[in-house]
Amino acid sequence: MSNRPSASANERTQVVSQMFSRLVPHYDRMNRLMTAGRDGRWRRLAVEAAQPGDARVLDLGAGTGDLSEEFRRAGARQVVSLDVSGPMLVRAREKYGAERIDWLQGDALHLPFADEAFDAVASAFVLRNLPDLAASLEEMARVLRPGGRLVGLDITHPPDTPWGRILRLGFEQGVTRIAGLVSGDRSAYRYLPNSLTGEPTADALSAMLEAAGLVEVSYRRLSMGAVALHTGLASSRSP
Secondary structure, X not given: OOOOOOHHHHHHHHHHHHHHHHOHHHHHHHHHHHOOOOHHHHHHHHHHHHOOOOOEEEEEOOOOOHHHHHHHHOOOOEEEEEEOOHHHHHHXXXXXXXXXXXXXXXXXXXXXXXXXXXXXXXXXXXXXXXXOHHHHHHHHHHOEEXXXXXXXXXXXXXXXXXXXXXXHHHHHHHHHHHHHHHHOOHHHHHHHHHOOOOOOOHHHHHHHHHHOOEEEEEEEEEHHHOEEEEEEEEOOOOO
């Protein structure tokens, strides 16, 4: 069976790109509000998990560059910051410049890199927006050197407990209001609360990472279970 992305996947990529491009003026403020300012700490945990010292890192879905900047601060030798939205990258470069960071437009379904090009591939709040998650994970694994680390930080389905159901309701209802208030974009605040619909649970995502060829896959829950930080290592490839 071919893993080539479908036409509908490519079309969804364009829709998501256009939506996030419209949100650029409000994007950073939305992140702070929707996470109560905790997203910075979560990104630092993702960087620590990637072990970026003297590494060549791909920041996939870089947005306005906050994760890329954390990698640079942590000593990464080079950060390649890729996003499907050109306006996002313009804003990121305005914020952080270009020292040891290369800003590049592209998408996760067609990574423009050779096999084994990176020591780490990381993403923050991107996985649930990918139109073909399985194909994108295979692309991430392809560009990792053997032993390289994949790190994925994202909102996830909370545990099926009374508290978890409260968290889910807060995401579905609270995010709608906050996104609409800050962005003034009705399509955005309809999209964001529904972005988990049909997406894998934390356990199912771990299984998908293993199916993509990663080993030593694990995750930890953050923010009382509403956010998950997944990690895995690229396995050695057969000659």
